[in-house]
Structure formats: structure tokens, C-alpha cells
Amino acid sequence: MITFKPISHYCSNDCLKKFECGNKNLNEYLVKYARQNEHKQISRTFLLLDNLTVVGYFTLATADLDIESFGPEEKKKLPNYPIPCIRIARLAVDIKYQSKGHGKYLLKEIIKKVISISSVVGVFALIVDSKNESIEFYEHFGFKSLETKDNTLALPIATLLK
């Protein structure tokens, strides 16, 4: 049975250790740091589970961007102080479950959460520091590269609310 839960509701280290998405840092983050950062109130991690197997996960945190990160059209509309954003700090799907729509499902869950957060606190954009090989995945869903940071992509909340 497929379920979706916060990592705080799920603590089996053995299951987290079996997660293998093809990227060592993303595997290691899940086992070593996701729960630590949860306790430190730094980020929130959610798991997609197939019974006790981790299918995928994402981690969200707040972030801000300098106005210089945006293109001339957006710059004209923005104030000259840090622009509030939500960062997809991590997003990964286990190799066995990739290319079956799970990444898309997780991204939709992220978007739902970010829309909900944006009703009580200002959020200009959802951003991600993408791995090179995943840039096209994010572009596929409307993320656009920023002016100043090569691998950072953004999706404005105004676009999501339309």
C-alpha cells in the first residue's frame, strides 16, 4: 500500500538505509540529516512509502533570494530586499520506482503545501538548486533558471495560483 507521511511519523533507520536513488548525497541525507534537521526546526521531510519501503522523499525549507537573481521584468515589480521563497532542499525517488510518476506526485504534494503556506506567509517562488541531470525534470513542470545562479530554478507562486 502506498502512503505519504512526514518523516517524524516514521523512524525505522533500516528502511531509510535501503533507499537508493542513484545519488549518494541524497541517499545519505535521508539517513543522517533529515531527522536531525527536523529536530532543529531547519527543514521538513516527507516520505512516499510502499508499505515499509521508501519510494521517494522531499525536504522543504525556507529561503530568500537577492533581487539580482531575477530578470528585468520581475525586478521592476519587486522590492529591493531579500525575496521570500520556499526551497525544495531535496527531492529523490528510489531507482526501482523512477519513471513511474512518483517524482511528479511528490512535486504536486510540494506545490499543494507551498500554496497552503503562501496563504499565511508571503512566498514569492518555489525554488530548487537542481542537480545537472534533473534540470529538465524541473523545466518540464514550469521552473525557470534564475539570472545569476546556474542550477537554481524558480517557479513563481503567482504562476501556481493561476
Ligand SMILES: CC(C)(COP(=O)(O)OP(=O)(O)OC[C@H]1O[C@@H](n2cnc3c(N)ncnc32)[C@H](O)[C@@H]1OP(=O)(O)O)[C@@H](O)C(=O)NCCC(=O)NCCS
Ligand atoms: C528527478 C526524479 C526526482 C524524477 O522522478 P521520477 O519518478 O523518475 O519522475 P516521473 O516519473 O514522476 O516523471 C514525471 C515527468 O518528468 C519527466 N522527467 C523525469 N525525469 C526527467 C529528467 N531527468 N529529465 C527530463 N524529464 C524528466 C518524465 O518524462 C515525466 O514526464 P510526463 O509527465 O510527461 O510523463 C528522479 O529521477 C530522481 O530521484 N533522480 C535522482 C535524484 C535527483 O537527481 N533528484 C533531484 C535533485 S535536485
